[in-house]
Amino acid sequence: MLKGTGVSAGIGIGKALLIEEHSLEYTPVTITEPQAEIQRFRDAVAATKKQAEALRSSAGEKEAEIMLGHISLIEDPFLTGEIEKLIGGGQCAESSLEQMCDMFISIFSAADDDLTRQRAADVRDVKAGMLSVLLGIDEVKISDAPEGSIIVVKELTPSMIAEIKKENVAGIIAETGSTTSHSAILARVLEIPAVMSVDGALMSIMGGDTVICDGKTGEVIVSPVESELNEYIAKRERFVKEKAELEQYRGKPTVSADGTKYELVCNIGKPDDAAKAVENDGEGVGLFRTEFLFMDKTSVPTEDEQFDAYKKAALILKDRPLIIRTLDIGGDKEIPYLGLEKEDNPFMGFRAIRYCLKYRGLFRTQLRAILRASAYGNVSIMFPLITCVEEVRAGRLLVEEMKDELREEGIAFDENIKVGIMVETAAAAVIADVLAKESDFFSIGTNDLTGYTMACDRGNGNVAYLYSVMQPSVLRMIRRTIECAAKEGIPVGMCGEAAADPLMTPLLISFGLTEFSVSAPSVLRLRKNIASWTKERADEVATEAMKLETRYYFLEVRGAAEGF
Ligand code: PEP
Numbered sequence: 141m142l143k144g145t146g147v148s149a150g151i152g153i154g155k156a157l158l159i160e161e162h163s164l165e166y167t168p169v170t171i172t173e174p175q176a177e178i179q180r181f182r183d184a185v186a187a188t189k190k191q192a193e194a195l196r197s198s199a200g201e202k203e204a205e206i207m208l209g210h211i212s213l214i215e216d217p218f219l220t221g222e223i224e225k226l227i228g229g230g231q232c233a234e235s236s237l238e239q240m241c242d243m244f245i246s247i248f249s250a251a252d253d254d255l256t257r258q259r260a261a262d263v264r265d266v267k268a269g270m271l272s273v274l275l276g277i278d279e280v281k282i283s284d285a286p287e288g289s290i291i292v293v294k295e296l297t298p299s300m301i302a303e304i305k306k307e308n309v310a311g312i313i314a315e316t317g318s319t320t321s322h323s324a325i326l327a328r329v330l331e332i333p334a335v336m337s338v339d340g341a342l343m344s345i346m347g348g349d350t351v352i353c354d355g356k357t358g359e360v361i362v363s364p365v366e367s368e369l370n371e372y373i374a375k376r377e378r379f380v381k382e383k384a385e386l387e388q389y390r391g392k393p394t395v396s397a398d399g400t401k402y403e404l405v406c407n408i409g410k411p412d413d414a415a416k417a418v419e420n421d422g423e424g425v426g427l428f429r430t431e432f433l434f435m436d437k438t439s440v441p442t443e444d445e446q447f448d449a450y451k452k453a454a455l456i457l458k459d460r461p462l463i464i465r466t467l468d469i470g471g472d473k474e475i476p477y478l479g480l481e482k483e484d485n486p487f488m489g490f491r492a493i494r495y496c497l498k499y500r501g502l503f504r505t506q507l508r509a510i511l512r513a514s515a516y517g518n519v520s521i522m523f524p525l526i527t528c529v530e531e532v533r534a535g536r537l538l539v540e541e542m543k544d545e546l547r548e549e550g551i552a553f554d555e556n557i558k559v560g561i562m563v564e565t566a567a568a569a570v571i572a573d574v575l576a577k578e579s580d581f582f583s584i585g586t587n588d589l590t591g592y593t594m595a596c597d598r599g600n601g602n603v604a605y606l607y608s609v610m611q612p613s614v615l616r617m618i619r620r621t622i623e624c625a626a627k628e629g630i631p632v633g634m635c636g637e638a639a640a641d642p643l644m645t646p647l648l649i650s651f652g653l654t655e656f657s658v659s660a661p662s663v664l665r666l667r668k669n670i671a672s673w674t675k676e677r678a679d680e681v682a683t684e685a686m687k688l689e690t691r692y693y694f695l696e697v698r699g700a701a702e703g704f
């Protein structure tokens with residue numbers, strides 16, 4: 141049996157589909173028969189075009205448009221002509237292709253206008269596709285996974301998840317990643333059982349093997365014997381039954397055992413997820429991660445495209461709250477076409493609000509789109525990765541400027557739109573008293589707050605023993621943030637993964653959290669859990685918990701706590 145970290149509950153049973161990354165490296169050679177090499181290049185052009193056309197006919201409208209752009213690049217007579225000239229001079233097809241494409245990439249990347257810069261990403265994609273064909277690499281695509289597949293991959297990226305057809309994928313096994321990595325969060329939203337940090341998965345599992353993965357315990361069984369198979373089939377049935385029992389909490393308000401009401405909302409990444417929030421009985425959206433709109437594309441979405449997306453979510457939610465977080469790129473969320481430089485320390489680097497306050501054109505466009513959507517629902521704006529007051533002031537100033545513009549243009553928006561911040565850095569938690577005076581609400585991002593407080597990367601297995609929201613330092617950050625918000629009389633939610641952890645519930649109730657924002661499938665389970673706590677009992681647990689000097693003793697107290 142293999143063992144990893146269970147990151148998305150449920151039992152997956154199916155046939156392994158290995159997604160392996162292939163290196164596009166090659167050794168350049170000098171060509172003695174240029175004509176044959178030119179023919180090899182032309183064959184590769186034809187094959188790449190055929191692949192792009194096939195993708196275009198099976199894709200949605202937007203993807204089809206992108207593929208059309210790729211096809212026109214593949215066929216571009218200037219590009220192909222120049223590549224053939226280089227081959228004629230004795231260079232092999234691979235290096236000729238790379239040289240010309242790299243030249244275009246650097247020209248396009250240096251352009252002033254966004255559109256031209258985005259063409260660089262298209263050239264990059266086309267280059268990679270043609271190199272794969274020339275090198276004879278036959279890649280298995282995640283989007284082609286047949287029904288009942290268990291995906292086995294080294295690293296599952298958010299863009300891979302975007303390609304997954306949920307109905308075909310029974311489970312996911314990745315060699316890296318952790319509970320709070322973005323792909324794990326997305327797997328939970330899709331309710332696909334997933335296990336990450338499984339050492340040597342790609343070595344131990346062969347394509348086509350029958351595999352079981354338990355997304356709760358992290359167990360992975362390859363080629364199970366009949367008794368194991370039956371055991372897990374029964375486990376899967378129990379999981380489904382337990383889920384059905386939670387249905388009694390559907391349509392009920394979220395209240396503690398002694399009658400305090402809480403807001404129980406969802407985290408989403410796409411406008412359509414708002415429907416999932418409603419389906420799962422979420423009371424709104426506490427975090428719309430807008431970066432996924434950007435990651436799904438090969439160029440920056442326009443103001444109208446963003447407006448349509450935000451408006452769509454607002455209309456689905458009707459008068460339920462919708463908190464839209466402005467672009468939070470960087471860290472593990474890469475957007476290749478933005479051309480961000482590689483950094484030694486990306487989690488501490490040029491990301492999120494820092495990027496937006498520098499590239500104001502992009503930020504203004506997003507703020508205008510959100511403001512316009514605010515005319516259609518109960519929309520708020522939230523800034524990520526705040527570390528100091530200046531960032532909040534600068535962001536709010538831009539919101540006001542965009543409001544002025546829209547007023548002048550006679551475009552409707554919500555004049556009283558609320559502007560809040562994520563408290564997800566140690567700096568923000570420490571100055572939460574000051575930030576509370578500048579913000580309409582807080583939302584605590586424990587995924588990052590844990591990482592920044594404990595100085596450890598959420599995706600790095602070697603420091604995973606430190607990465608815990610249960611560390612006294614992180615708990616104090618959370619308590620302080622909630623207390624500062626209460627003092628200033630502003631609402632304070634939590635949208636990090638800890639919001640759904642039943643073991644955190646008594647502490648959060650005791651500290652005075654007002655809103656829990658979780659993945660849609662967690663709504664009913666958390667409502668049930670909140671209903672089991674009184675303030676008095678939650679205070680007792682919290683008092684004991686906050687006396688602890690280490691995390692480990694705290695685990696014992698939690699184990700003994702009522703209701704677990
Ligand atoms: C967080 O950091 O807790 C959070 C909700 O933001 P993200 O996971 O998108 O970084």
Ligand code: MG
Pocket residue numbers: 524564585587588
């Ligand atoms: Mg965060």
